[in-house]
Amino acid sequence: MITLYEFGLSGNCHKVRLLLSLLGLHYHSKLLNSAAGEHKTEQFLALNPFGQTPVLVDGDTVVRDSQAILVYLARSYGADEWFPQEPAKMAEVVSWLAVAANEIARGPNTLRLHHKFGRAINLDDATKITTQVLSVLNLHLQSRHWLANNTLTIADIAIYPYIALANEGKVDLEPYLYVQNWMGRIEHLTGYVTMPGIQRIAD
Amino acid sequence: MITLYEFGLSGNCHKVRLLLSLLGLHYHSKLLNSAAGEHKTEQFLALNPFGQTPVLVDGDTVVRDSQAILVYLARSYGADEWFPQEPAKMAEVVSWLAVAANEIARGPNTLRLHHKFGRAINLDDATKITTQVLSVLNLHLQSRHWLANNTLTIADIAIYPYIALANEGKVDLEPYLYVQNWMGRIEHLTGYVTMPGIQRIAD
Numbered sequence: 475m476i477t478l479y480e481f482g483l484s485g486n487c488h489k490v491r492l493l494l495s496l497l498g499l500h501y502h503s504k505l506l507n508s509a510a511g512e513h514k515t516e517q518f519l520a521l522n523p524f525g526q527t528p529v530l531v532d533g534d535t536v537v538r539d540s541q542a543i544l545v546y547l548a549r550s551y552g553a554d555e556w557f558p559q560e561p562a563k564m565a566e567v568v569s570w571l572a573v574a575a576n577e578i579a580r581g582p583n584t585l586r587l588h589h590k591f592g593r594a595i596n597l598d599d600a601t602k603i604t605t606q607v608l609s610v611l612n613l614h615l616q617s618r619h620w621l622a623n624n625t626l627t628i629a630d631i632a633i634y635p636y637i638a639l640a641n642e643g644k645v646d647l648e649p650y651l652y653v654q655n656w657m658g659r660i661e662h663l664t665g666y667v668t669m670p671g672i673q674r675i676a677d
Numbered sequence: 678m679i680t681l682y683e684f685g686l687s688g689n690c691h692k693v694r695l696l697l698s699l700l701g702l703h704y705h706s707k708l709l710n711s712a713a714g715e716h717k718t719e720q721f722l723a724l725n726p727f728g729q730t731p732v733l734v735d736g737d738t739v740v741r742d743s744q745a746i747l748v749y750l751a752r753s754y755g756a757d758e759w760f761p762q763e764p765a766k767m768a769e770v771v772s773w774l775a776v777a778a779n780e781i782a783r784g785p786n787t788l789r790l791h792h793k794f795g796r797a798i799n800l801d802d803a804t805k806i807t808t809q810v811l812s813v814l815n816l817h818l819q820s821r822h823w824l825a826n827n828t829l830t831i832a833d834i835a836i837y838p839y840i841a842l843a844n845e846g847k848v849d850l851e852p853y854l855y856v857q858n859w860m861g862r863i864e865h866l867t868g869y870v871t872m873p874g875i876q877r878i879a880d
Contacts, residue, residue: 523813524780535765539772546768559762562738565749569742571771575778577727596799610726 476501479521479529481508485583485635486540487528488669489574493544493631496665497551541571544628555625566622570629574636577607583636585643590671604640608650611637615652619659626663634660641673679704682724682732684711688786688838689743690731691872692777696747696834699868700754744774747831758828769825773832777839780810786839788846793874807843811853814840818855822862829866837863844876 478494478501480487494501506512506527514525521529522538529536530543537546548556558564581604587593588600611633614621621629638657640647647654658675660666668674681697681704683690697704709715709730717728724732725741732739733746740749751759761767784807790796791803814836817824825832841860843850850857861878863869871877 523816524776524809535768537765537768537772539775541775542768542772545771546764549762549764549767559752561749561752562740564752565738565740565745568748568774569740569745572742572744572774572778573727575775576782579779580783606727613726 475533477504477531478502479504479506479518479527479531481506481513481527483670484527485586485639485669486526488635488672489540489631490528490530490543490547491667491669492635493547493552493556493628495667496631496663497547498665499547499551541575541632544571544632548628555623555627557628558623563623567627567629570621570627571632573607574629574632577603578633578636581607582640582643582645585645586636586639587643589644590642604643604645608637608645608647608653611656612650612652615656619656621656630656630660635669635672638672638674639669642671647673678736680707680734681705682707682709682721682730682734684709684716684730686873687730688789688842688872689729691838691875692743692834693731693733693746693750694870694872695838696750696755696759696831698870699834699866700750701868702750702754744778744835747774747835751831758826758830760831761826766826770830770832773824773830774835776810777832777835780806781836781839784810785843785846785848788848789839789842790846792847793845807846807848811840811848811850811856814859815853815855818859822859824859833859833863838872838875841875841877842872845874850876 476499478490480503482505512518513527519525521536528540528543529538537543545557557567581600584595584600585604588595618624620626621633637653654675661674679702681693683706685708715721716730722728724739727741731743731746732741740746748760760770784803787798787803788807791798821827823829823833824836837860840856857878864877
């Protein structure tokens with residue numbers, strides 16, 4: 475039995491929902507109320523001392539952090555391609571997981587926190603990082619269908635949600651055609667699920 | 678032949694130097710001059726479009742991003758424990774790699790960029806994140822010798838450098854006894870290497 479502790483409007487949680495669905499896995503959702511501080515209770519901090527969602531519980535295994543959960547699900551339940559064992563291919567995927575944890579978090583995710591949730595941020599910094607990461611992604615995807623290893627991997631799943639939610643951070647994806655095409659490919663996958671706020675490219 | 682493109686004063690590069698040394702691997706160092714913009718040349722951007730160090734080249738394999746390089750080296754040249762194949766154990770390590778890419782980068786690393794290199798930052802935010810991550814680490818290490826799986830892994834190598842350099846960001850590690858003890862254990866490892874600015878705990 476898989477249980478996912480999550481926030482409904484979190485893009486990090488959506489990474490996990492998306493992979494669970496693409497892998498055809500059933501799970502029990504525990505929606506936490508962030509306004510009520512349910513992610514800061516003693517009980518939840520025992521699962522994740524950082525007090526953040528998502529946390530996934532699978533039997534005796536507790537995994538915190540969206541990137542770590544993607545790795546866990548891919549290696550436990552997915553075909554090898556999702557997170558390949560071969561070192562160079564595995565590292566290629568990890569390099570994009572790091573972009574998700576760093577540039578995507580400090581760029582489009584931070585802009586969304588500001589414009590949607592009122593968080594005070596350094597607007598110039600977040601805008602600059604967003605422009606850089608979108609430019610790199612667009613150039614990278616000009617000659618590729620997927621971010622890593624010429625196949626669908628958890629790299630795509632880790633990067634997708636906060637790009638698809640970028641409109642909520644007042645980011646215009648219009649200049650990034652190849653990013654849009656890649657989003658469309660993800661949105662056509664069997665098992666794709668959306669969430670409130672996602673600006674789908676596909677019809 | 679392994680080549681490491683690096684900055685001498687980068688903690689991210691030191692993660693890689695440290696693991697290379699602990700694994701007993703020889704490599705060729707290409708020190709880039711950041712003031713001269715050697716990380717923004719067309720030649721270097723072809724290796725890493727983000728224009729960041731470290732980048733590791735091993736034969737035909739090019740790996741960018743410090744966390745990805747640690748994964749590559751561990752799976753290519755290290756014992757299984759460094760980055761274990763078992764999904765739950767692998768995910769446990771990845772959850773700390775994400776802390777390195779996120780909280781450590783936005784906390785102690787950012788404070789060091791400010792105090793050592795004059796970067797304009799949000800001092801309150803970086804201080805708050807630093808205090809939180811050090812508190813979580815200290816509590817976690819109160820009952821453990823290593824961050825993940827009760828053994829030395831690349832999680833320790835990914836987190837260590839910017840904690841050991843925290844003094845350059847005017848962070849006082851005095852309240853974090855278990856973090857200091859853990860640093861001491863790393864500094865006693867056979868093959869441990871230091872870098873300018875590291876405040877060693879071990880004698």
